[in-house]
Amino acid sequence: MKYIVIGLGSLGREIANYQTKIGNEVIGVDINMRQVESIKSNIAGAICLDSTDQEAINALPIKEVDAIFITYGKDFGISVQTVALLKSLGAARMIVRTISSIHETVLRSIGVREIMTPERDFAAMYVAQTILGDRALQWDRITDTHHLYKMKTPEVLIDQSIETINLEENFNIRLVAIERLIEGKNLLGMTQKRYEVINHITNDILIQPNDLLLVFGKTEDLRKLASL
Known part of the structure; x- marks a missing residue:
């Protein structure tokens, strides 16, 4: 997947580095050249510009990325x-950090649907890692008892077929999608590895090293899977 991260302070750098680490393509943006220089060798590209300048920001591939942070x-x-x-330039998906409840209210009033509250989000990720350990990558609570997790594949499942693993029968867990590492060209024409989503799950698919599993189920069942 492809992302733009605007604002390369502590949170922005963490997001950019993490998304790059798991195979996604990231372009970082900041008005401070020092921030740009500090990360440019770690991600696909880093650009110094003023994000409130329409002419400058219009040069970004706004409509070619999956989301903008x-x-x-x-x-x-x-x-x-x-x-x-960004909304006026056609950005399809924005994920925006809030710094106060008033800020969040204003953002929602202009149509922002995805809000980041780092302290609250950190707490959620802490819960996920308490349950799944280091395998947990992302976490969403659907109900008090059921959760949706993105997790690293347990080694014992590698090279096995979906039919053999049979998560629903053996763990009472539904496999929603697989993110698979592939190699392709990035927005700058350079060869880069990225994750491709497989959302049509068939029994003949073999689990590969580096696959990320999006799974849904009860907390206790997910914990059993993570312990393999």
């Missing part, structure tokens, strides 16, 4: 201006 942690105004500008 806006991670400003101090300036309420710049965050809102950036979001409004």
Whole structure:
């Protein structure tokens, strides 16, 4: 998948580095050249520009990426201006950090649906890692008893077919999708590895090393799977 991360402070760098680590393509953006220089060798590309300048931000591949993260942690105004500008330029999906309840209210009033609250999100990830250990990558609570997890594949499942594994029968867990590492060209024409989503799960699919599993089930059942 392809992302733009606007704001390369602590949170922005963490997001950019993590998404790159799991095979996604990231372009980082910041008005501070020092921040750009600190990360440019770690991700697909890093650009120094003012995200409130329409001419500058219009040069970004806004419509070619899967999502844009806006991670400003101090300036309420710049965050809102950036979001409004990106919306006017056709950004399909934005994930925006909030710094206060008022900030969140303003963002939602202009149509932002996905909000980041780092402290709350960190707590959720802590819960996920308590259950699944280091295998946990992402976590969503669907109900009090059922959760959706993205997790690293247990080694014992590698090279086995979906039919053989039979997660529903053996663990009472549903496999929703697989993210598989492939090699392709990035937005800058360079060869880069990235994850491709397989959402049509058939019995003949073999689990490969580096596959990420999106699974749904009860907490206790997911814990059993993670312990393999």
